[in-house]
């Protein structure tokens with residue numbers, strides 16, 4: 001395809017929705033609450049929001065610049081920007097990260113399918129809180145069922161990536177994303193009106209700053225990168241489809257605000273219920289799955305609520321897995337010159353192996369650990385806490401030092417037609433603040449420096 005006729009998103013809303021679809025997913029609704037629960041509650045939220053503003057926004061805008069300016073995928077973009085240099089490492093890091101993320105993300109996405117089924121068969125109702133926890137454990141540590149759903153979810157993603165029915169998905173997500181938003185709102189209202197709900201709200205919003213440790217900071221930074229889908233080139237690929245008059249500063253701001261809003265709403269939905277039903281906020285990856293069924297039980301027609309909720313969650317996960325799969329498939333397709341379909345098969349095959357291993361590592365292979373982490377946790381840790389921030393740091397260093405400011409400003413202001421009031425601040429952040437902050441968080445976690 002030549003530069004001129006490369007596809008672009010059809011409308012402003014299309015641009016926003018596709019990018020929000022990539023960002024909003026299990027990261028917001030599943031990972032955010034459990035990370036917050038394990039990392040001291042409101043103090044985590046405070047650091048998270050700081051990371052979103054200070055690191056997330058500038059990195060997102062920079063990815064938009066790289067994508068739309070070069071009109072290439074993540075790995076290809078650096079071959080255009082900096083041919084013959086090592087900067088394409090950013091692209092490779094991203095490709096590998098997308099592959100590894102899929103390896104554990106699809107397991108959790110599979111859980112949402114199981115819960116949809118359970119909502120239909122009625123096994124998600126009439127139980128005590130402990131019974132939901134027990135049933136979840138039984139299911140997730142099993143062999144066949146979770147693997148079946150993991151493979152099914154990867155298959156679904158594969159099918160959409162190769163058959164090009166993405167437009168259908170884009171169109172549906174324009175309806176489903178707002179629906180997800182409203183159902184979250186309804187669940188938040190139900191949750192905050194439960195007995196003892198205020199305790200959950202305190203946990204979420206009343207920070208105890210003494211809880212901030214280097215591990216909390218690293219987790220919050222990792223969560224910010226993971227949730228915004230930055231640091232791994234996904235948004236470089238997406239923005240390569242933006243049109244020349246997409247106002248990228250506004251899009252970045254909108255995506256960031258919506259993504260953060262969904263995460264905070266997930267917190268408001270989960271924590272009052274957690275405290276109301278006596279569930280441990282530190283429960284980990286199972287937190288959402290053992291808390292929500294209790295909330296649904298409190299609603300009239302609970303089974304329908306839970307079916308719709310898990311359906312929407314599965315869809316939100318799907319719009320993210322498609323983007324992750326696309327990064328890896330596009331790379332294999334272009335780099336090894338094999339057909340897209342074959343490339344997608346390679347990716348899906350590899351991801352299935354990782355997915356099966358991650359699923360088993362929650363159950364029968366729980367004892368096999370590396371650095372004290374199971375395979376599932378290892379993939380999560382490696383991607384969210386290391387590879388994405390590392391990719392983000394390199395993007396900042398590259399942009400802050402290697403890109404001509406005039407070109408950068410021209411692209412981000414659509415040739416001077418959109419004002420960029422904080423351009424100098426942004427450039428300063430990219431050059432100094434963001435890379436140094438990320439670097440220090442890494443060094444601190446490794447114990448090399450201490451604050």
Ligand code: PHE
Pocket residue numbers: 022023024025026027028101226227228229230232234320321323324
């Ligand atoms: N941001 C997605 C979520 O929150 C996950 C994701 C990460 C998607 C990185 C693409 C790239 O669920």
